[in-house]
Amino acid sequence: MAPRVLISDKLSDAAVQIFKDRGIDVDFRPELGKDKDALLAVIGEYDGLAIRSATKVTDKILEAATNLKVVGRAGIGTDNVDKDAASKKGVIVMNTPFGNMITTAEHAIAMMFAVARQIPEASASTHAGKWEKSKFMGVELTAKTLGVIGAGNIGGIVCDRARGLKMKVVAFDPFLSEEKAAKMGVEKVELDELLKRADFITLHVPLTDTTRNILSAENLAKTKKGVRIINCARGGLVDEAALAELLKSGHVAGAAFDVFAEEPATENVLFGLPNVVCTPHLGAATSEAQENVALQVAEQMSNYLLDGAVENALNMPSMTAEEAKVMGPWVKLSGHLGSFIGQLTDEPIKAINILYDGVVAEMNLAALNCAVVAGIMKKSNPDVNMVSAPVVAKERGIQISTTNQDKSGAFEGYVKVTVVTEKRERSIAGTVFSDGKPRFIQIKGINIDAEVGEDMLYTTNEDVPGIIGTLGGLLGKNGVNIANFTLGRAKTGGEAIALLYVDGPLQANVLQELTATGLFRQVKPLHFDIA
Numbered sequence: 454m455a456p457r458v459l460i461s462d463k464l465s466d467a468a469v470q471i472f473k474d475r476g477i478d479v480d481f482r483p484e485l486g487k488d489k490d491a492l493l494a495v496i497g498e499y500d501g502l503a504i505r506s507a508t509k510v511t512d513k514i515l516e517a518a519t520n521l522k523v524v525g526r527a528g529i530g531t532d533n534v535d536k537d538a539a540s541k542k543g544v545i546v547m548n549t550p551f552g553n554m555i556t557t558a559e560h561a562i563a564m565m566f567a568v569a570r571q572i573p574e575a576s577a578s579t580h581a582g583k584w585e586k587s588k589f590m591g592v593e594l595t596a597k598t599l600g601v602i603g604a605g606n607i608g609g610i611v612c613d614r615a616r617g618l619k620m621k622v623v624a625f626d627p628f629l630s631e632e633k634a635a636k637m638g639v640e641k642v643e644l645d646e647l648l649k650r651a652d653f654i655t656l657h658v659p660l661t662d663t664t665r666n667i668l669s670a671e672n673l674a675k676t677k678k679g680v681r682i683i684n685c686a687r688g689g690l691v692d693e694a695a696l697a698e699l700l701k702s703g704h705v706a707g708a709a710f711d712v713f714a715e716e717p718a719t720e721n722v723l724f725g726l727p728n729v730v731c732t733p734h735l736g737a738a739t740s741e742a743q744e745n746v747a748l749q750v751a752e753q754m755s756n757y758l759l760d761g762a763v764e765n766a767l768n769m770p771s772m773t774a775e776e777a778k779v780m781g782p783w784v785k786l787s788g789h790l791g792s793f794i795g796q797l798t799d800e801p802i803k804a805i806n807i808l809y810d811g812v813v814a815e816m817n818l819a820a821l822n823c824a825v826v827a828g829i830m831k832k833s834n835p836d837v838n839m840v841s842a843p844v845v846a847k848e849r850g851i852q853i854s855t856t857n858q859d860k861s862g863a864f865e866g867y868v869k870v871t872v873v874t875e876k877r878e879r880s881i882a883g884t885v886f887s888d889g890k891p892r893f894i895q896i897k898g899i900n901i902d903a904e905v906g907e908d909m910l911y912t913t914n915e916d917v918p919g920i921i922g923t924l925g926g927l928l929g930k931n932g933v934n935i936a937n938f939t940l941g942r943a944k945t946g947g948e949a950i951a952l953l954y955v956d957g958p959l960q961a962n963v964l965q966e967l968t969a970t971g972l973f974r975q976v977k978p979l980h981f982d983i984a
Contacts, residue, residue: 456758457520461485461492462505464527468747475755477501493517501525501754504533512538523547523757525750528737530687531767540768543841547753547765550606552746553737558610560736561655561685562618564709567730568681569594569653571707574728592652592706595619600651602667603686604629604639608657612639623647648675653683660687670695678704685711685736688718697722700729711736763820769840770819780816783868786883786891787821789905789981790870791828793881793893796979797911798829804852804873805829808882811866814857822855825870867894896941899950903939906954909979914972916942916949923970924951931963 457478460469464481472479480499485492486507496502496518503525504510510524515538524534526548539546567573570591578585599615601608604624612622622639625647634641644667647654654676658664668682668691676682682705684691693714699705700723707728713721716734723729737743756762761781762774772780807825809818820839827842837845846853860866869882882895883905893903896911910928914920921940928935937954959978967976 456500456522457498458501458503458754458758459485459496459499460503461508462503462527464503464505464747464751465744467744468503468527468751471748471751472755475759477755477758489514496521501758503527503750503754506530506533508533510534510539515539515542515544518542518544523754525549525754527743527746527750528553536768537844539840540844541841543836543838545757545763545769545840546767547750547757547763548767549746549749549753550765552749553739553742554606554610556739556742557685557736558607558614560711560732561607561611561657561683562614564683564685564711564730564732565594565599565653565655565681568683568707568709568728571728573730594653596621597652598623598650600625600647600654601639602626602644602647602654602656603658603664604634604637605657607686608655609637611655611657612637620653623650644672645675648672649677651677651680653681655683656686656690658686658690660689665689666692668692668696673699673705676705679706681705681707681709683709685709688713688716694722697726700726770817770823772817772820776817776820780820782885782889782891783813783816783821783866784824785983786885786905787824787868787870788828789891789893790868790881790883791825792831792981793828793911793979794870794872794879795829795832797977798832798872798874798879800874800876802829802849802851802872802874804854805846806854806871806873807856808869808871809855809857809866810862810869811860811864813866813868813885814859818855818857821868822853825868826853829870829872864894869895893939893952896950896952897943897948899941899943899948901939901941901950901952903952904937904954905981905983906936907981907983908955908958909981910951910953910955910959911975911977911979912951912953912967912973913975914949914951915974916944916946917972920949920951920972923972924953924967927966927970928953928955928963931960931966933957933959933963 455476455478458472460481463483469481496514500520501523505527512535521544523545529548529550531548534546536546571589575589598621601612601624604626615622616638623642624639625642625644629641631641670692673695709730711732712734753764756774760774760777762777763769763772823839826846827837827839830837830842830845864884867882867884871878871880883891883893885891891905934956935953936956939952942949964976
């Protein structure tokens with residue numbers, strides 16, 4: 454059955470067609486974005502929800518979205534999506550951070566020109582029939598110092614454009630390396646140094662606990678007299694009231710804001726002040742950008758729903774379509790390893806340790822970690838998936854650690870999962886063979902080679918004669934067909950294990966009969982989702 458996607462905000466016809474061309478059943482109902490009750494009534498029918506900014510994806514909407522797997526936001530900001538609730542529900546939240554990068558960067562540059570030459574006020578004056586040529590004395594950008602707070606995707610484009618304008622660029626970004634700064638042709642500085650030196654300051658960071666009010670009253674007071682400040686990133690990065698006072702005093706010569714602490718901004722302390730340029734959040738408002746993000750979100754959602762590719766996700770490690778093809782078998786293996794160990798573990802888990810060896814160590818380990826944790830958590834919470842599992846593990850205080858190493862054994866690569874509880878450690882390892890099928894290769898340090906089946910039986914016992922006969926005879930007597938039978942032992946006469954792939958679920962009476970023989974320390978039925 455084809456996945457179903459609801460588009461509840463305005464997207465282009467070309468974006469709608471992408472869903473259709475990929476074989477997805479799509480409903481284009483942009484009127485639902487502003488009608489939460491109507492959206493609530495139908496959301497349970499859909500696997501995907503494509504939105505812009507009008508639709509509010511609340512915890513109530515998510516609770517009713519019983520089939521929802523992904524929310525795709527055509528644009529960068531996802532303030533209208535309850536990401537915590539989505540994560541707990543196992544719903545991926547994607548955005549499209551690259552579709553409007555150039556547009557937003559260009560708007561910041563345009564705003565910088567506008568405030569440097571007082572263009573809006575000069576235009577209004579001229580339209581009014583005045584000719585106040587001497588009133589609007591501006592400044593050149595050439596040779597001025599531009600301070601860029603946040604030199605990531607958009608900030609990096611602004612840096613490049615500013616260098617083309619022959620400006621000197623200094624950048625504050627904790628994630629910017631000296632090597633990258635050198636390649637960009639900018640000088641990496643601390644924030645205080647930027648505030649002291651910059652003639653213009655432009656912000657290009659997300660709104661987080663760290664960046665909120667980054668230009669506080671205290672930091673604004675450190676700026677160079679005559680500075681001009683541009684914010685086309687997020688409202689809340691600048692103390693608007695403090696900035697207004699510095700504009701009135703003349704310490705700040707001008708400001709250009711596209712975003713505000715409260716939006717829609719029908720009133721603001723900056724409105725009406727001289728040489729303050731304001732626009733209504735137009736950073737991404739070009740026809741090219743709107744089309745780009747719409748097409749991008751359609752492609753991303755289709756790739757996930759059809760191929761399992763996770764791109765630009767905000768609550769799960771991303772995995773491109775190309776990675777998904779290569780990693781698919783390893784993701785399945787990781788889930789099976791987690792499921793095996795989760796089904797055997799009854800006591801509370803303190804820690805999960807995951808070892809990646811060989812070729813798998815070079816893959817997207819964050820995504821594989823999610824698969825392992827999801828497999829472990831499914832025993833106690835069948836609805837958990839790769840999105841919600843890390844959230845559940847964190848809530849339970851489970852520590853997750855990862856180790857990767859070069860090829861160290863007979864296999865090109867393998868994954869080993871160890872779970873730590875108050876009573877014991879339990880481990881299992883597996884690999885993927887050339888046929889793409891996952892195999893269990895080690896349990897409790899005992900080497901085996903077992904194909905993964907939908908229904909399996911795991912037993913432990915002392916290494917004594919008669920185990921194979923007992924298992925085969927008893928299962929045969931009860932009409933249980935064995936598809937695959939794997940044995941392993943630590944040493945002669947020591948601990949031994951058996952892992953059987955059987956053709957169907959094992960009935961309680963069969964397990965009771967096996968236990969009653971007294972030969973087995975543990976008799977455990979296992980079930981794996983091999984679809």
